[in-house]
Amino acid sequence: MLKKVIELCERQGFLKCVNEKLLVGPVGALLQENLYNEWIYNMVISRDTSVFLSKDSFVNAFEYAKGICQERVPFGIAQVITDNNDQFHFDKHFENSSMILQTTVFVSPTSSTQFFHQWQKQRRTWWRKFSASPGKYVFSDLQTNPDGNQQLEVKVEYSWDKPLVESLGFYKTNHPHLTFDHLNVRDGRKKVSAHYITSTISLSSMLLNTLCDAYDEPDFQGKPRVLLRLHRKLAPYKISFAVTATQSSITDELGSLALYICKQLRTEHISSLLLPSAVRNTLDLQWNQYDQLGVPFTVVLNEGTLKNGISLLRSRDTTLKEQVHITKLPTYVQQLFKNY
Amino acid sequence: MLKKVIELCERQGFLKCVNEKLLVGPVGALLQENLYNEWIYNMVISRDTSVFLSKDSFVNAFEYAKGICQERVPFGIAQVITDNNDQFHFDKHFENSSMILQTTVFVSPTSSTQFFHQWQKQRRTWWRKFSASPGKYVFSDLQTNPDGNQQLEVKVEYSWDKPLVESLGFYKTNHPHLTFDHLNVRDGRKKVSAHYITSTISLSSMLLNTLCDAYDEPDFQGKPRVLLRLHRKLAPYKISFAVTATQSSITDELGSLALYICKQLRTEHISSLLLPSAVRNTLDLQWNQYDQLGVPFTVVLNEGTLKNGISLLRSRDTTLKEQVHITKLPTYVQQLFKNY
Structure with a gap:
């Protein structure tokens, strides 16, 4: 083990x-x-x-x-x-x-x-x-x-x-x-x-x-999902990013948006992980990586985000996604990591 | 030098x-x-x-x-x-x-x-x-x-x-x-x-x-005042306490109040210094010590505090004192240390 x-x-x-x-x-x-x-x-x-x-x-x-x-x-x-x-x-x-x-x-x-x-x-x-x-x-x-x-x-x-x-x-x-x-x-x-x-x-x-x-491998859709359930105060990275779009021009635009949000969070001293793979790999591959890094939350940007400004915040522990407007993200994320 | x-x-x-x-x-x-x-x-x-x-x-x-x-x-x-x-x-x-x-x-x-x-x-x-x-x-x-x-x-x-x-x-x-x-x-x-x-x-x-x-010795009332002008993000202690009263029963009561406020600030991860000398030494001796430790602010509790709940917040840099209600202290102090 x-x-x-x-x-x-x-x-x-x-x-x-x-x-x-x-x-x-x-x-x-x-x-x-x-x-x-x-x-x-x-x-x-x-x-x-x-x-x-x-x-x-x-x-x-x-x-x-x-x-x-x-x-x-x-x-x-x-x-x-x-x-x-x-x-x-x-x-x-x-x-x-x-x-x-x-x-x-x-x-x-x-x-x-x-x-x-x-x-x-x-x-x-x-x-x-x-x-x-x-x-x-x-x-x-x-x-x-x-x-x-x-x-x-x-x-x-x-x-x-x-x-x-x-x-x-x-x-x-x-x-x-x-x-x-x-x-x-x-x-x-x-x-x-x-x-x-x-x-x-x-x-x-x-x-x-x-x-x-923190190591855990619960069943997820018939397969073991390997992840690290690191406490949010301890997690090396608090937030990661995933971009999903079909057209490459939209992917580029969402990539810049991810960079902008990432900089905002980092200014607030929130350790954030933005990888080139965020715009290249499939979502499943990314969940795998972020779960195994123990990242508590991932910001998901998709084609809808460019229209209505709404991003999805995926939780590592529940795999559920929550809608958050991108202008509210910095304060909302700060709140999430404030308490023990 | x-x-x-x-x-x-x-x-x-x-x-x-x-x-x-x-x-x-x-x-x-x-x-x-x-x-x-x-x-x-x-x-x-x-x-x-x-x-x-x-x-x-x-x-x-x-x-x-x-x-x-x-x-x-x-x-x-x-x-x-x-x-x-x-x-x-x-x-x-x-x-x-x-x-x-x-x-x-x-x-x-x-x-x-x-x-x-x-x-x-x-x-x-x-x-x-x-x-x-x-x-x-x-x-x-x-x-x-x-x-x-x-x-x-x-x-x-x-x-x-x-x-x-x-x-x-x-x-x-x-x-x-x-x-x-x-x-x-x-x-x-x-x-x-x-x-x-x-x-x-x-x-x-x-x-x-x-x-x-940070070392400085400006003139103050004809004598050099030796102090460390440490940046508030760097200062080892952010807040110190001084109690001033004439009756020993009131001093004891204010001492307990200082301990209570100190615990509150420490829970918020604000490094606070509460010394036994806070209730024993004269204020001048205490300013000397806190200035030389580079403590940016000192909470002063006096007889009035027990009546109206108002404490004085003394600034190391200006030596001026500001009135703050003790219930407002934790949020006010957090605000003071938030920015660079």
Whole structure:
């Protein structure tokens, strides 16, 4: 099954197999950017507590964070490390070592247990939000060490594998990079020794898992329709174009119109795919390609569009088409991609 | 002067000096993320031509791009390389080797000269758009090699240095990583050998230059007011909070209100800074800190806010305050940060 997914991903530029190891292709690179940015949004920008991003030195970031927060918990550090962590077994398929995304939140001992419960709930929501089959994401039992530290794993239950996608930790004792003095913080007026809660993700494993999660081959008119059900926030391309006309002069005109609409959408930072094949291949061939690229919506321009300005917006998931006037497309498409 | 900028940046967590080399601090890491994302938007998402992102292998990305574009130019590759390129002399201040961001667009020989002119104009606009003093960005004279290739440099004219921030190239002959066959493409119905146009930027140099560009110390009430005039799209924190009240019970209430508004803004993906010092330090101390962090706007909550719901929105650049009702803040702030 994994082989099937990788074959599709190679064909569509998500991945590239060289000497039995995977490289990230151009479409996969965009998907990886989107995954990384969603992580940043979730972990750094949209947290209730202040979380600081660390690229170069964890201890420096910690000291800055502690200072600017006047030693008051809670605060956190989101850290990006290039590391060969063997924990995530999907990583071993990749040629290059993965980026490890690790968030550590320092909390007061009085609220740490409650915080860890909430943390688990938030992490569950995150994985299920982006998944095409949310029920597959399961938490392992809580492992408690003799020193009171707890660990938990998030795994995905495929019929053919059960890869680890995230590990969570709850620590009451020393931090590997911090001194006892570092962990000495304020909670209201008291001085306490901070507990800390972690989340660890591998970007490469997350990329491969996102592709496996999105892969589907439902029956369609008696044949399997292979597609990637990528979440619309993650899809590398949000919109693609298909032109259908019988006369070549009309095809050319519709091609220019597609280019015009594409530029409009791109100005709004909506990643759009306009290929020369949009005016050359049959619609069935194009649906095939766009479905396998995981493009959520395709704008269809036909002879009618030149007369009444109405385009069709085809959904990848339902294969249904909706009429939208081309002047309304930019705002309508923005609306479609606004929410999660 | 550079020393002055670096001192400020160390104090505010943008950079960290260790053994006379710079590391990127937590605030600088956010700024770097924003610079990188603006580059992606400009080079990959919002281009008129299709540009593909390459992380692992340039040749693979090129072959995929050529295939999916049915060998038709123009198309481009935006590439991220970790490299010790000595070209950018700001890079030598950094401990770690910089990420080099290089875009290559392959074009037809018949339109390549015009494309290169447009490319120069677009690059000039990009630098000036984000700059606090756009006039400083100058293009060197065009250098033409014997084989017809052309090169151009974008430099910034500070009184104390003239760092290189980007180099542009226009090549008519072989590409270092591609074969002659690779460059054989279609232009309409003709087969031609593609020309290519490049842009090369170093992310570390761009980070340090952005900070130097933003640094300013205008006179304010007889004293120099040190601040970073970071463009609002680049600023690591878009909004900060200041609470001012005489009674501690009211301060607490306003503190909770600030937390509530902050959570609202963060849900909208607006990077907001809420520090414990917001309720403890004097306003002057807070303006100092927020100005030096380059935060464009600060929400001020005072005793009146509890009565009539009106907050003040202080602008970093003008130091003027505007009245905004707290229920209107999220949409108003979104509007402020929407455009360039």
